[in-house]
Amino acid sequence: MPNSKWTTSNIPDQCDRTVIITGANSGIGFEAAKALAEKNAEVILAVRNQTKGDAAAANIQADFPKAKLEVRLLNLADLASVKSFAKQFTADYKQLYLLINNAGIMIPPYGKTVDGFESQFGTNHLGHFALTAQLFDLLKSTPESRIVNVSSSAHKMGKLNFDDLNWENSRYSAWKAYGDSKIANLYFTYELSRQIQVAGHDVMAVAAHPGLTASNLAKGAGMKFINTIFAQNGSMGALPTLMAATEPTAKSGDYFGPSGISEWRGYPKLVTSNKLSHDMDIAARLWKLSQELTGVKFEV
Numbered sequence: 001m002p003n004s005k006w007t008t009s010n011i012p013d014q015c016d017r018t019v020i021i022t023g024a025n026s027g028i029g030f031e032a033a034k035a036l037a038e039k040n041a042e043v044i045l046a047v048r049n050q051t052k053g054d055a056a057a058a059n060i061q062a063d064f065p066k067a068k069l070e071v072r073l074l075n076l077a078d079l080a081s082v083k084s085f086a087k088q089f090t091a092d093y094k095q096l097y098l099l100i101n102n103a104g105i106m107i108p109p110y111g112k113t114v115d116g117f118e119s120q121f122g123t124n125h126l127g128h129f130a131l132t133a134q135l136f137d138l139l140k141s142t143p144e145s146r147i148v149n150v151s152s153s154a155h156k157m158g159k160l161n162f163d164d165l166n167w168e169n170s171r172y173s174a175w176k177a178y179g180d181s182k183i184a185n186l187y188f189t190y191e192l193s194r195q196i197q198v199a200g201h202d203v204m205a206v207a208a209h210p211g212l213t214a215s216n217l218a219k220g221a222g223m224k225f226i227n228t229i230f231a232q233n234g235s236m237g238a239l240p241t242l243m244a245a246t247e248p249t250a251k252s253g254d255y256f257g258p259s260g261i262s263e264w265r266g267y268p269k270l271v272t273s274n275k276l277s278h279d280m281d282i283a284a285r286l287w288k289l290s291q292e293l294t295g296v297k298f299e300v
């Protein structure tokens with residue numbers, strides 16, 4: 001596995017590969033979409049705002065006129081939207097090589113998704129769980145396909161409280177809820193990877209985190225200051241995701257992040273998530289509960 005200075009020049013040609021990236025209109029998702037389009041993938045920008053999606057696609061097309069791009073509407077905070085996206089995509093496409101579950105929200109004021117889930121857990125985890133489940137048949141039937149879940153170092157703040165996942169009986173901590181949603185991304189990745197291996201499918205489930213990357217994610221004054229001083233730019237921040245998505249030596253269950261101090265910045269490499277994120281009982285419990293909450297059966 002190459003471990004220093006992995007860049008977009010390491011990405012093999014992605015010709016004939018169809019890729020979905022959630023939240024591709026800005027930040028890391030946008031940079032990943034641009035890099036994969038440059039490598040000839042057909043990129044579906046799955047976004048919640050058509051105007052922003054069209055602008056992002058036009059931006060990429062301006063740099064790469066031959067880019068194959070499509071903008072499709074997907075609101076991860078609304079399970080009906082997730083279902084309709086997956087249904088339409090499955091009707092229109094015969095293969096899906098890569099699904100990048102990138103979209104996310106961070107530390108918003110307390111709120112709920114359309115279906116009544118705490119907004120970060122609902123959007124960052126449950127929305128992507130339901131999306132992946134409903135696209136899995138297509139992924140399964142596409143040789144060497146991959147699912148990349150974008151987590152965060154903030155997973156280290158996460159510890160799921162199964163008695164009150166929607167924070168209805170506890171004082172809301174937006175940071176803790178963000179950490180919960182990001183450790184959920186890892187439980188999902190590792191449990192999915194285990195189940196895929198048992199079933200013997202030709203699908204890989206991997207995770208990545210971008211370190212500290214300047215983006216639209218946190219717009220508060222404190223974060224603006226941190227972004228200006230410490231954060232890397234979006235194209236560097238997208239590299240761990242791109243490495244997870246395309247590196248030929250990657251293995252299912254791998255986790256990629258920046259190689260610098262505290263994994264804040266730098267070229268990507270294989271990293272490890274914390275011990276709690278590897279708890280198989282919690283992962284299995286979350287899987288079962290995610291099916292119940294979303295009403296989506298996920299049989300690998």
Ligand SMILES: NC(=O)c1ccc[n+]([C@@H]2O[C@H](COP(=O)([O-])OP(=O)(O)OC[C@H]3O[C@@H](n4cnc5c(N)ncnc54)[C@H](OP(=O)(O)O)[C@@H]3O)[C@@H](O)[C@H]2O)c1
Pocket residue numbers: 022023024025026027028029046047048049052074075076077078102103104105106123150151152153154209210211212213214215216217218237
């Ligand atoms: N930036 C960092 O330092 C950092 C660190 C660790 C992890 N991450 C993770 O990296 C991922 C990408 O974040 P980013 O930094 O690139 O932030 P960003 O620029 O804010 O991008 C987030 C994307 O997610 C989309 N999104 C939010 N809610 C959505 C919903 N309900 N349905 C569909 N799309 C939705 C946003 O759409 P709109 O433009 O319409 O809002 C946007 O396109 C996230 O999962 C985040 O947790 C980022």
